[in-house]
Amino acid sequence: MHSAVAISCNQGMTRIVLADRVEGEPRLLGTVAVPGRDVETGLAFAEERFGRRLLAEERPIRPRGLLGDGADAWIAVGSPASVPLLAVLAIAPDPLLTDLAKRAAEAAMVETHWIDATQVASLTALVQQLVELRPRFLLLTGGSDERAWQSAMVAVSNALGDAFDLEVGIVIAPEAIQQLVAKTIGDQVELMGVDPTTSQPAEVVRAVTSEFRSRVATLLSAELKALELDRFVDRATALERALAFLVRRADQRVALVDLEQGMLGIWARSEGMLTLYRAGRDLEQGALGLAALGPETIARWLPFPMTEEDILDWLANRVMTASPFLFEWRDQLIATAAVRALVQDLASAGPPSGMREDLTLVVLGPRLAWLPAELALLCALDGFAPLPAGGLVSVALDEADLLATCGALAEIDPGYAAILLERDALFPLAHVIVVAGDAMEGAIAVRGEVRAGDLVHRFAVPWGSLHVLPFPSGRSAELLVEPEAGIRIGSLEPGVAIEFAGEAALGWTRLGIVIDARGRPLRLPDDPPVRARRIRSWLADLGVAEGVMR
Amino acid sequence: MYCPQCGQRIGEGRDTCPICGAVIGEPVAGTGVCSSCGALRAPEDTYCRQCGNLLPFDLSALEQLELAPGESLGEVPIPEWLRAEEPGTPGSELQLLSDLDLPEWLREPTESAAEAPPLPTTAAFVVPPVVLAWSQPIASETTDPSLFEPLPPLLLPVASALGRVAAAAAEPAGDRRLVRIALFLALAVLIGVVLYILWQSR
């Protein structure tokens, strides 16, 4: 395969990614992003930018021509315009099965609505809820109480019919219950079942999630039918594949946040992977969904005072304008605060504390790559609050949306995708040394030196601050960091120094090496003016001018 | 003023920094300036003494020879420490320095190397190479597709716990049977006791 075009289709942005062989090796040629779901304009801009014809009579040119027109593979990755609604009905709830259903639903790239059948006043009320929700998918889970299942299925059966069309129902229950459900509503809706007593929990979650995701991909393919593409892959699957590759190849412990459509968070390490999706929470159409976090959770991350009403107005304007642009520094600072609150909230539902923070790599999705580098870094550091065991965590940007592209391309040509991913996918933003412990504010926490060629730069970092060591361009750097007594780097013993030298020298990053001596957990003062001052000091430490922080 | 080594604010006129111990020394006579406030800086300063701003590494310490327009190297006075004796000058033959003239750390190791003092106990911690995906690409096009297979889901209830669910689902039926047998036995005992009391009372 020589070249590939990926159409990344999301709510607020459409991206066209073009890869081709350069000196025989697959490389990214470029990405073009256009606001909104506008594939036609995106392809037109891509043709203009890359100087290649991609379409002939509104159809993809396939295979790639001698002069580079067209591509050998055309894929689409993303989400349909409207995220489908999944209703999860817990009948005679069993905590373990509920947890399984929860994991599966949260990873399925759908909007989830929970109904606990035991909490509903009557059958009629349950019917009414289902009719008003009009879900596209249904997930049924519960124990073995046949009576409860029978009456719940009567309600579901009554709700179905001409009231609304359900595409599929999945039952997580023993075989006997599955039979009961099939007998009651099998004629009205397509049903699938998973028996948790005979399948491993991972299999149950994987089966349910895969089924919903494949249907989401089908919805996407229906929207883009006219283009006759080779593959349609949902965004979560594509990103999971790419992260799985990073974990296996580079032994990383990765966390990713993606805000293309709703909010997607993925934690991946060699033991496994956790995916959480929250529909209706992003910086455009889903901006008002952030109000559920409470405007005060956003306000606490701002370097200037802003009332909760002003924050709600800002969120409402984001929905109304539905514009992805954030040109003003003020808007960017508010967006950064919102992202930090969002990521913290998502992370609290994620892995348990130790696993959640022990990260070697944090990846920010393409939407966040548009923020100024310093603000993007804060989204990663403050949102995830990483505390890597080895003391070093790297932050990278998926500027070109290549992770999803490579994850989708892997279905066609894994070798091509692998090289593309390794070479071009991640843009290195910063290497961060995380310092923990306790010390007086302003007292020196760590000292060290960074060596790049013949240049040696010594530094000392006060407790409670961030310190940036810019990279001389194009070089790698050797780093030695020595903590003071009582201070530790990552999870090392207090006072133990850390050195990156020789083969372990650090590669170039955009911002350089950052020493995060703010401690863990990150503490913000309760007093709002003091808190704002603290946030401003961190921004200043990163080089953001004081004048923009208003 | 600010300490040029640690950047902390300290009182005016100090010789040493009370926080990091750096020797402040004489007023600056360097060629560089701070980009923030324009104050003079010494080449080895890390922080500006006047405003505390972080300073870039200054190469001017190595640029001792600045030529004025029209000057040539031959006319520039060379510092004492850079002068070499002219060839033919008495005593200009190259002589090897003896070890005794060398500082300690340049001398060849001697037989007393075995008696060298041990390394300090707080040795630096060397981290194994960080293999970052973007710095060391080594994938080939024969890459095993299983590398892209999604990893197993994390943090799920243990299968044995689910087995307990199945066993618990089966248990109620068994439990009910046991309860019935126990009730039957209890009833039988009660009836027997009543009969015995009646028989005794006759």
Added chain:
Amino acid sequence: MSALGRLPLVAQDVECLVRHRLAAPELRVAVGQLVEPETILAMAADGLPRSARIALAAELGVAPADAARYLVRALGERVEAGEVVAVRRRGLRSQEVTSPIAGRLATLDAETGLLTVVTDPPRRAVPALVAGEVRSVADDAVTIRAIGDLLLGASLLGREGAGPLIVLADRPDRELPAEEFDERCRGAIVLAGMTVSSAALRRLHDVGAAGVIVGGLSTHALEPFWGSATPTRLQRALVDPSADWPFPFGVLMLEGFGRLPVPEPAFDFLAERTGRWVALLSSASLGLDRPACFVSSRSLQGQPLQPIALVPGAVVHLRLPARPGLGRLVSVPFVARQPDSLAFRAVWVERDGNREIVPVDLVDPVAADA
């Protein structure tokens, strides 16, 4: 690219096709008929019918075919929400089934035992809102060709309305106290200034205003009416303006949410038309991407509403919620690439001595002859 145009913020003597969607209408007009703003086009259902399905047989625990025996109200009768519709006596207990909504007992399916309660939406008279000629009449819509002046807004919350325009604010950035909204506002479209508070909204409701035009509206003003559900209900209102709005009149925001002054050209436009009949129309009625304030004229001749080419030197209105305002174009539209991959059509605009890039979608030429 220089041919790219945008609709002007204000336009005069333009021809618009206003399409009123109707549900189950009883039409009262015909094609070719001349209508006034208060002419009734049809009697139509106000909203969609609601229905609730009561699992009667399942709730009572009887066979579906027997469920009819336990009804205590006849089919076709009207019931209130929570009212008992069926009772089954079991020994000393009696089991009751209530209706979840108010409506009419429509059908009882003998096969499933399902009782359907239907709420017919009230019917209301649908006025034309604009003066013009009926262009087409269909089962679900009436289209009127109207000539008049148009002012584009940012968002319309609530239903469309029409009435004589009354300009109460003396400046674009004035916020009026609630007492200012008095009997003069009855049946009128009120230009209220920069914003209105919750007290002002209540007052406008009390005096029976037909609509409100403001620069911006704060979400805080809606909280007394929506409580903690304000964000969710606002999200719904932005998608469907007539749904879930607590007032019988609509609010047209010219800039967005917050305390934002009325744009100067818009204020001047409205001030010149005090007393004229205006309508607040939704984007769907106009076939545009934004709602508008339409001032009917009696002329039968108008020019089609056309985008105006963006040319350097033109005065433009910038719809940037962070900093709305006026500026002057200093470039033709071009494809900006920022930061690296994002491509969008943009223009350079000069404002307050500074130059900035603004996406074309957020730029409105002020007027056709500007």
